[in-house]
Amino acid sequence: MPACITSHTGCPANMLRLKRSAEILLRRLDIAGSELSILLVDDAEIAELNRRWFNRARPTNVISFGQHYGLPGDAGSQIVQADIPVSRRVVPAVLGDIVISVETARREAVQADTTLDHRLTALMIHGLAHLMGEDHELGPDEAIGMARVEMNLAEFLYKEEIMADLCINVDHIATIRQARGTDEPDPVIAAGIVELAGADGIVVHLREDRRHIQDRDVELLRQTIKTRMTLEMAATDEMIRIASRIKPDIVTLVPEKRRELTTEGGLDVVNLEAGLTDAVSRLHGAGIPVSLFVDPEESQIEASAGTGTDCIEIHTGRYADAATPDEEDREFEHIVNAARLADGLGLRVHAGHGLNYRNTSRIAAVSEICEFSIGHAVIAHSAIVGLDRAVKEMLSLVKKGTPE
Secondary structure (H helix, E strand, C coil): CCEEEEECCCCCCCHHHHHHHHHHHHHHCCCCCCEEEEEEECHHHHHHHHHHHHCCCCCCCEEEEECCCCCCCCCCCCCCCCCCCHHHCCCCCEEEEEEEEHHHHHHHHHHCCCCHHHHHHHHHHHHHHHHCCCCHHHCHHHHHHHHHHHHHHHHHHHHCCCCCEEEEECHHHHHHHHHHCCCCCCHHHHHHHHHHCCCCEEEEECCCCCCCCCHHHHHHHHHHCCCCEEEEECCCHHHHHHHHHHCCCEEEECCCCCCCCCCCCCCCHHHHHHHHHHHHHHHHHCCCCEEEEECCCHHHHHHHHHCCCCEEEEECHHHHCCCCHHHHHHHHHHHHHHHHHHHHCCCEEEEECCCCCCCHHHHHCCCCEEEEEECHHHHHHHHHHCHHHHHHHHHHHHHHCCCC
């Protein structure tokens, strides 16, 4: 992975946030292929590094080691130059290392009346500016130039959605209802609880066979959802007409088989590109953004871009179902590569299917993925702990990488 974070402290910082922030900036600087190491230490360890490499036996808040030069230092090489085309820039395989003292960062956060996470991000940006070749110690002009670089990076970062969104699929609330043919539990009420728990959106799949979510549900959810509504559906004339009338915030086109228990794979966009292009066009004509649910395969991602879709949702089922750690690693790499390819093609990247409380945090670290759609695991867990707590625990994994 381009950014690797290691902590030598019991720091309560959100390392997932720091990792995603670093990778977003690496992409911004067109050096996403370079590896960046971030090490969180205490004052004693950073003081020893200062003594060993810089002849100053005191702790500092951050130091950088520019691996491009092959020597440690407060400044790395000037690897990003505005007047050089990206294709001609020399991008090192290893950018360097940033070492941050959490103890000093915590004191500075208190003094500045900010959070530890925000202070760590600012120090990461400072270290990254050094690795870009900036050095405030060379003189007043250089200090001003470095401050400008840091300000630009910080402004860009805080305009971005650093952490991924979590949208909860409430289909299986309706599954329980339909099992008894009654009107309880109501997915509309469940959606309200999910939103109050902090989720970023609600997902429902209106299947052609109406096995769980009903037309009535979709109508009422459109009227009551306060966050945003994702409507999953097949690319059929009937569903396109319904979506065009309901106008969800986004439609996710998915494959459907009448006898499947759940969606078994992604769309075959390569072979269905013409029909999907037409469906995307019709939905766009109704003012509705579109996402395509696809397997993490290069050919499917490239074909998706050709349809004019706004977004893809990567099918994470093979990763979730992996029987061995090696298989999980392989499937994870497929997802990472697919997300990077899609992001490079200008597509927004979502992910979902089979994700649960054990396997989500690893995927949440993929900074190109900006939204997760998770349903069954949350609804199943809610039967034990309640819907509010189940949503909050999943939110913690997506936003922090650790359960609360």
